[in-house]
Structure formats: C-alpha cells, structure tokens
Amino acid sequence: MKLITRFSDGTLAVKLEGEIDEHSVIDIRRRADEAIEAHAFADRAIFYLGGVSFMDSTGIGFLIGRYKKLRRFGIRAYISGPDPTADKILTMSGVYTLIPKINDEEDRL
Amino acid sequence: MKNYMRMELSAIGSNEGFARSTVAAFALPLNPSLAELSDLKTAVSEAVTNCIVHAYASSPAESSLVVIECETEPFLEGEDAGNEGGGIIHIRVRDYGCGIDDVGKALQPFYTTKEDEERSGMGFTIMQTFMDGFKVESEKGVGTTVFMSKKIGLKDGVDA
Numbered sequence: 046m047k048l049i050t051r052f053s054d055g056t057l058a059v060k061l062e063g064e065i066d067e068h069s070v071i072d073i074r075r076r077a078d079e080a081i082e083a084h085a086f087a088d089r090a091i092f093y094l095g096g097v098s099f100m101d102s103t104g105i106g107f108l109i110g111r112y113k114k115l116r117r118f119g120i121r122a123y124i125s126g127p128d129p130t131a132d133k134i135l136t137m138s139g140v141y142t143l144i145p146k147i148n149d150e151e152d153r154l
Numbered sequence: 155m156k157n158y159m160r161m162e163l164s165a166i167g168s169n170e171g172f173a174r175s176t177v178a179a180f181a182l183p184l185n186p187s188l189a190e191l192s193d194l195k196t197a198v199s200e201a202v203t204n205c206i207v208h209a210y211a212s213s214p215a216e217s218s219l220v221v222i223e224c225e226t227e228p229f230l231e232g233e234d235a236g237n238e239g240g241g242i243i244h245i246r247v248r249d250y251g252c253g254i255d256d257v258g259k260a261l262q263p264f265y266t267t268k269e270d271e272e273r274s275g276m277g278f279t280i281m282q283t284f285m286d287g288f289k290v291e292s293e294k295g296v297g298t299t300v301f302m303s304k305k306i307g308l309k310d311g312v313d314a
Contacts, residue, residue, distance in 0.1 A: 067203045068167030074272075099174075099192075101199040102280055106272035130192040137283060138263075138276050 047096070048073045050080040055088035057081070057120070062096030065104045077111055085118045091149055095126030104131065105138045112144050125149040157183070157226045163202075165210045165218040165249065173222060174198040177245060180224050184306040185239040193284040194243070194304060198222075200277040201247040201300045207268070209251025209298055221248040226306075240307025244287075248299040254292040261290070 046069040047062035059077055063069065081090065092108065094100070108124070115122045122144045127135060135141055159180055163169045174195040178186075181194055205220045206212065228241040254260050261282075266275035282288045287303035 064171060066167075066170045066199055067207060068170050099171075099195060099199075101196050101203065102274045102276040103203070105274035105276055109274070110272040128192075129189060130196060133283075134196070134276075134280060137279070138274060 046070075046073050048076045048080075050077075052084050052087065057084045057087040057090040058093065059090060060093040060096060064099035065097055065107065066099070066101055067103045070103050070107050074107060074110065077107075078114060081111065081114055081118070081120070085120075087118075087120050089121040089123060090115055091123045091125055091147070092144070093125050093149075094128070094131055097128065097131060100127075100131045100134065102134065102138070105134065105140055108135075108140055108144055123147045123149070155228070158224070160221065160223045163220045163222070164216075165206045165214040165220050165251075167206055169220070170199055170202050170206070173202045173220070177222065177224055181226065181243050181306055183239075184226055184228070184241045184243065186306045190304070190306050190308070194306075197281045197284045197302055197304075198245065198247070200281050201245075201302070204277055204300075205247065205249035205251065205298070207271075207273070209249040209253075211252065219250065222246070223248075229305075240305070242286075242303055242305050244301070244303045246299060246301055248297065250297040253294040253296055254290075254298055255294070257290055257292055 049060040051058045057080065059080065061073065112122050124144050124146050161176065163173060177198045178191050178195050202220055210218045223246040225244045226241055259265055261278045263279045264275040266273040281302060285302040285304045289301040292298040
C-alpha cells in the first residue's frame with residue numbers, strides 16, 4: 046500500500062495506491078495521521094482514491110477516522126476518484142455526507 | 155460441470171489478500187465481469203476479516219484456521235441458461251472461533267463491537283448487498299459459518 050502526500054495552496058493532497066484491507070490499513074493510517082499533524086494549518090484535505098485497486102469496509106473506517114482527526118484541526122475533507130466498487134461502499138455507508146466527493150481534475154501530486 | 159475447491163488458512167491478516175484473490179481466480183471460468191469479480195472479492199474480504207478480527211480476536215493460535223470452500227456450477231436451465239459460460243458460485247467461510255452473541259444485532263448496518271478500532275460495522279451489510287444469497291450460522295464457543303452465493307457472468311460488463 047502506497048501513500049503519497051503533498052501540500053500546496055492550503056490543500057493537503059493524500060494519494061492512496063494499492064489494496065486497502067484490515068491488514069494493509071495499519072501502515073497508511075499512521076502515515077496519513079503524521080501528514081495531517083504536520084499540516085494542521087491546512088484549509089482542506091483531499092483523499093485521491095483513483096489508485097486504489099481494492100477496498101473493503103476497512104476503507105470506511107479509515108476515511109471516517111481521518112475525517113474525525115481533520116475536523117479537530119478545522120480542516121475540511123474531500124474524496125476524489127473512487128472506482129465503482131469503492132463508490133458503492135462509500136455511498137451505502139453514508140461516507141459522502143461527511144466527506145463529499147469532488148471531481149478534482151487538478152493534478153496536485 | 156460442477157467444480158469445487160477448499161482451502162485452509164492461518165487466521166492472520168496477511169492472508170486476506172490471498173483468500174480473496176484465490177476465490178476470484180476460481181470464479182474466472184464463469185466469465186465474470188470486472189464488477190462481479192470486484193463484488194466477490196469484497197464480500198470474501200469482509201468474511202475473512204471477520205474471522206481474523208472477531209472470531210479469533212486478532213490473536214490467533216497456531217491452530218486458528220479459516221476454511222473457505224467454493225463450488226461453481228454452470229447455468230443449465232431456467233432463465234439464465236442462455237448466458238453462455240456463466241453460472242453460480244457458492245462460497246462457505248468458516249471459523250472455529252468465539253461465535254457471535256447475537257447474530258440479528260451483528261447483521262444491523264453500523265453495528266460493531268469494536269468501535270474504538272475504527273471498525274465501520276458494515277461488513278455483513280456489504281456481504282448481503284454484493285452477493286445474491288447470504289446466510290450466517292454461529293454458535294458460541296464453536297464458531298461461525300457464512301454462506302454466500304452469486305450469479306456470475308450475467309451482465310454485459312467488461313470481461314475480467
């Protein structure tokens with residue numbers, strides 16, 4: 046599982062690549078939290094899921110967990126580019142009501 | 155012709171990817187679409203994760219096993235018989251762990267016994283949504299078995 050972060054213009058971009066499951070999430074959870082803490086002054090964070098080839102319900106827990114952390118710093122969170130299966134999971138679990146989906150064409154990474 | 159496979163895995167997290175990929179590979183002769191394959195992998199991942207995280211409480215003994223059985227059969231008659239190459243896959247995921255206190259509760263969306271671990275409580279809901287058939291049997295101290303089935307090769311999707 047790969048996690049790439051980049052900060053520019055008040056936006057923390059978090060790009061995820063690979064398969065998110067209960068096993069692989071442990072490492073990216075820690076690294077995402079480190080990035081959030083290092084950019085606690087950001088205006089918003091965008092999670093790019095275009096490179097995620099597999100995700101089960103672990104992804105819901107991961108995103109909601111990061112959302113809660115970001116909210117403590119007053120940072121808004123967004124999701125971009127989920128594949129159809131991830132989109133189905135995120136829709137049925139109501140994740141988008143907390144972390145809206147955006148079409149962010151800009152390549153921040 | 156019917157086809158059958160059975161595998162036994164140590165109940166450890168690094169086997170989750172292996173389990174879902176193997177079941178997906180077993181289903182390939184039924185000509186699944188990419189979406190069907192993705193649904194299958196997600197449902198199996200949820201079931202195996204439950205065994206590891208809940209049944210064996212993330213601390214497996216050497217003897218803690220997850221047993222996965224799959225059977226495929228082609229559509230021979232009925233409304234789906236025209237789908238050449240398609241068929242149905244039956245999957246059974248079994249553990250010999252702690253069992254579920256209240257299956258009815260466990261099936262409710264967002265119900266989780268491990269909220270502090272960022273568990274979503276959506277595992278069974280996803281299995282039910284992504285598969286056509288679903289049933290769970292559990293006995294305290296004996297273990298849990300999840301039965302799932304799915305029609306494969308139905309849609310005009312992109313072939314995997």
